[in-house]
Amino acid sequence: MAKDLDKKLAVGQGLDRYASAVGLIGALLSTLGFILAFVLAAPVNGASVDGVEMIGGQMVSNQLLFSQKIFYFHMPAAVTSMVALAFTAWFGIRFLTTRDARYDLRAKLATEIALLFIIMTMFSGEMWERFEWGVWWTWEPRLTTYFILMLLVFAYFILRTAVDEPERRATYASVFGIITFIDVPICFMITRLIPSSVHPVVFRTDSGLSPDMLVPLLLSMFGMFCIAFALYRLRLRTETMAQEVDAIKREIDE
Amino acid sequence: MNKPSTFQQYVTLLRKDLQREFRTKDMLSSMGIYALLVLVVYGAALSQTARQFDVLQMSGGLLWALIVFTSLLGLNRSFSHEKENGCLEGIMLVPLDRSVVFLAKATSNLLFLLVVEVVVLPLFYFFFLTTTQPASTWPMLLLPLLVGTIGIAGIGTLLSTITVNTRGKDVLLAVLFIPLVYPLLYACVSATTVVVAGGDIEGVYLNALLLAAGYDVIMVLLSWVLYDFVVSA
Amino acid sequence: MAEQCDKDLAKVSDADAIVLDNVSKVFGDRHAVDGLSLALPQGAFLSIFGPNGAGKTTLLRMLATLSRPTEGTISVLGIDLKEHPDEVREHIGLISHNSMLYADLSAEQNLMLTARLYGIADPRERVDQMLDAVELSHRRLDVVRTFSRGMTQRLSIARAMLHDPEVVFLDEPYSGLDPHAVEIFDQLIDQVRQNRTFVMVSHDLSKGFAACTHALVMARGRKVAFEGKDNIDFEAFASLYRDTVGMGVA
Numbered sequence: 069m070a071k072d073l074d075k076k077l078a079v080g081q082g083l084d085r086y087a088s089a090v091g092l093i094g095a096l097l098s099t100l101g102f103i104l105a106f107v108l109a110a111p112v113n114g115a116s117v118d119g120v121e122m123i124g125g126q127m128v129s130n131q132l133l134f135s136q137k138i139f140y141f142h143m144p145a146a147v148t149s150m151v152a153l154a155f156t157a158w159f160g161i162r163f164l165t166t167r168d169a170r171y172d173l174r175a176k177l178a179t180e181i182a183l184l185f186i187i188m189t190m191f192s193g194e195m196w197e198r199f200e201w202g203v204w205w206t207w208e209p210r211l212t213t214y215f216i217l218m219l220l221v222f223a224y225f226i227l228r229t230a231v232d233e234p235e236r237r238a239t240y241a242s243v244f245g246i247i248t249f250i251d252v253p254i255c256f257m258i259t260r261l262i263p264s265s266v267h268p269v270v271f272r273t274d275s276g277l278s279p280d281m282l283v284p285l286l287l288s289m290f291g292m293f294c295i296a297f298a299l300y301r302l303r304l305r306t307e308t309m310a311q312e313v314d315a316i317k318r319e320i321d322e
Numbered sequence: 323m324n325k326p327s328t329f330q331q332y333v334t335l336l337r338k339d340l341q342r343e344f345r346t347k348d349m350l351s352s353m354g355i356y357a358l359l360v361l362v363v364y365g366a367a368l369s370q371t372a373r374q375f376d377v378l379q380m381s382g383g384l385l386w387a388l389i390v391f392t393s394l395l396g397l398n399r400s401f402s403h404e405k406e407n408g409c410l411e412g413i414m415l416v417p418l419d420r421s422v423v424f425l426a427k428a429t430s431n432l433l434f435l436l437v438v439e440v441v442v443l444p445l446f447y448f449f450f451l452t453t454t455q456p457a458s459t460w461p462m463l464l465l466p467l468l469v470g471t472i473g474i475a476g477i478g479t480l481l482s483t484i485t486v487n488t489r490g491k492d493v494l495l496a497v498l499f500i501p502l503v504y505p506l507l508y509a510c511v512s513a514t515t516v517v518v519a520g521g522d523i524e525g526v527y528l529n530a531l532l533l534a535a536g537y538d539v540i541m542v543l544l545s546w547v548l549y550d551f552v553v554s555a
Numbered sequence: 556m557a558e559q560c561d562k563d564l565a566k567v568s569d570a571d572a573i574v575l576d577n578v579s580k581v582f583g584d585r586h587a588v589d590g591l592s593l594a595l596p597q598g599a600f601l602s603i604f605g606p607n608g609a610g611k612t613t614l615l616r617m618l619a620t621l622s623r624p625t626e627g628t629i630s631v632l633g634i635d636l637k638e639h640p641d642e643v644r645e646h647i648g649l650i651s652h653n654s655m656l657y658a659d660l661s662a663e664q665n666l667m668l669t670a671r672l673y674g675i676a677d678p679r680e681r682v683d684q685m686l687d688a689v690e691l692s693h694r695r696l697d698v699v700r701t702f703s704r705g706m707t708q709r710l711s712i713a714r715a716m717l718h719d720p721e722v723v724f725l726d727e728p729y730s731g732l733d734p735h736a737v738e739i740f741d742q743l744i745d746q747v748r749q750n751r752t753f754v755m756v757s758h759d760l761s762k763g764f765a766a767c768t769h770a771l772v773m774a775r776g777r778k779v780a781f782e783g784k785d786n787i788d789f790e791a792f793a794s795l796y797r798d799t800v801g802m803g804v805a
Contacts, residue, residue: 164551167625169583212504219501226497230488235582239555240484243548247477247502250540254505315584322775325645326674334671338657338664345698346659408653412714414621415649416672417641554621 087301094294101288144289149185157249160242172238335426382515457520578627602767648720705736
């Protein structure tokens with residue numbers, strides 16, 4: 069039982085051997101996705117204009133939304149951050165059931181990755197907002213719930229630094245990671261719950277996305293998954309090595 | 323020894339909190355005075371608004387801001403005396419289900435918050451709403467008030483159990499608590515505003531109330547399940 | 556239930572009160588307690604010695620069901636602590652440097668709370684009896700906050716002994732007590748000693764050694780020595796202890 073777990077949580081074989089390669093492929097795929105977003109996807113049918121709408125003080129029915137290209141970066145990054153948070157919650161559950169510190173480390177790293185992609189999402193979203201809606205900030209439902217998600221991730225790290233005792237820190241962080249995950253489905257579903265939202269519902273059977281938009285989107289999303297995975301494995305290896313160094317140092321001290 | 327039922331233990335723990343509060347009155351008095359002070363600050367904040375300014379549209383938000391900040395103060399205190407002499411440890415030594423501790427504490431927090439709200443609500447009306455005419459549906463605000471307070475007490479009890487063991491616990495509780503209750507806060511503000519200011523009651527009120535109630539159920543259940551880990555850590 | 560208890564006791568009366576089998580408390584690569592095994596007979600008084608960070612408190616917290624061992628088994632009065640913590644809790648008490656008393660409740664309220672939580676039959680009578688035993692009957696309605704350190708300690712003994720535990724743990728009970736209070740504390744412990752099993756963690760070497768029937772010396776989570784008192788002479792023991800403490804501090 070314990071041996072199985074050791075094998076499962078081992079670092080440095082299989083998964084890690086290809087981590088850098090996967091990261092590179094991810095980078096290529098998402099770059100390809102962005103390029104295709106410019107050359108393949110039609111520039112007109114902007115996902116955020118549906119009929120006649122008031123944008124930036126003028127009536128718009130069919131504007132060429134060049135900044136809509138941000139969407140191919142923005143949305144995959146957002147989805148990746150949510151997937152990373154799902155892993156935080158999953159590793160949290162695993163920690164609480166096994167009390168194995170290695171799961172706590174994984175939860176922490178998954179949250180770090182989530183934070184990285186959340187910042188990317190917020191940054192790209194901010195550009196979009198400024199150019200498309202003409203405002204710096206608006207308390208729009210999707211935007212707000214995602215902002216709250218970012219605050220929760222900040223809170224997760226603040227909580228970690230505020231507890232000294234390692235096992236207690238791991239327990240609290242796991243519990244908080246699990247509770248935080250509640251906001252993810254709320255954030256994901258909010259465009260369905262409050263349909264007046266300016267964020268379109270992308271995943272649906274009668275999706276408004278034509279294939280020429282869907283292909284770049286999926287490419288860059290898959291690419292970002294790869295990048296997130298590679299970053300996670302590399303971070304995991306560094307952290308594990310750092311811990312080993314610490315253990316050796318302690319042994320020498322004694 | 324005949325082992326007491328879970329319910330008896332729940333009543334015993336709840337009675338302990340009430341006895342303590344009855345003797346010291348520190349939760350109720352500090353929350354009450356804090357709430358009054360927030361109202362005074364509102365007075366200054368709104369003093370320069372135009373005469374025809376419609377305070378009704380803002381009343382739901384102002385009321386809930388008051389409740390959130392006041393409850394933060396109370397929640398922070400609710401575990402400090404459990405920690406003072408290691409009392410919580412003493413309770414952990416007793417053969418009892420850990421979730422009883424959660425339920426008893428959440429109940430006492432809920433009761434204290436409700437008492438403070440009962441005092442603050444008339445004051446809020448007195449200071450800000452006597453110049454206007456709230457919609458006739460205003461008594462319906464009691465329901466979102468209750469649902470919101472249940473959620474605050476539930477998730478707040480779990481979080482204050484966490485923060486009582488951390489450095490800088492006062493700030494940390496706010497950092498963890500406010501983003502987590504945001505969805506609840508949003509729903510309660512819209513339900514309260516629509517019944518006070520008038521509007522599409524059927525649509526907005528029921529929807530918001532359902533959202534808040536759903537949040538309550540999920541959060542209280544989750545806190546209940548996770549409490550054992552937190553309190554034993 | 557009471558009969559059940561008697562039967563349980565009869566069953567284990569000739570067995571060891573506490574048995575540890577290869578007990579470890581591990582988090583990450585830190586071993587707070589590392590593969591500890593020992594058996595303590597009923598009625599014994601075990602003192603645990605060791606430098607800071609030796610794992611004494613961790614061990615005591617595991618025995619008191621406040622922390623779960625990562626590996627190994629602990630049985631208290633023949634009951635498996637990992638499997639049935641609640642049953643073990645019925646038979647153990649903890650007296651710590653923390654009084655575990657609510658400062659804003661009266662002495663009586665504090666004891667009644669504990670009695671009700673444990674489900675002691677006829678709690679009022681039992682509380683009166685314990686208040687008499689620690690000579691605090693005249694202060695029963697006073698708030699604990701107004702008590703001196705020694706009185707608080709006495710009340711916390713009453714609190715811990717309320718459900719008549721067969722195994723009692725003492726966690727640094729002398730810290731913060733003046734010499735007079737220490738004397739009274741020792742007398743009280745003698746009174747409640749009877750045939751109970753005691754385990755104590757204390758920094759006070761001579762005190763810990765005077766009271767004990769068994770001594771356990773720990774360093775870095777491991778057992779350095781575990782002996783009956785008859786087999787040790789104090790001088791040799793003190794020098795061994797100094798060695799291990801020196802080792803641990805470095």
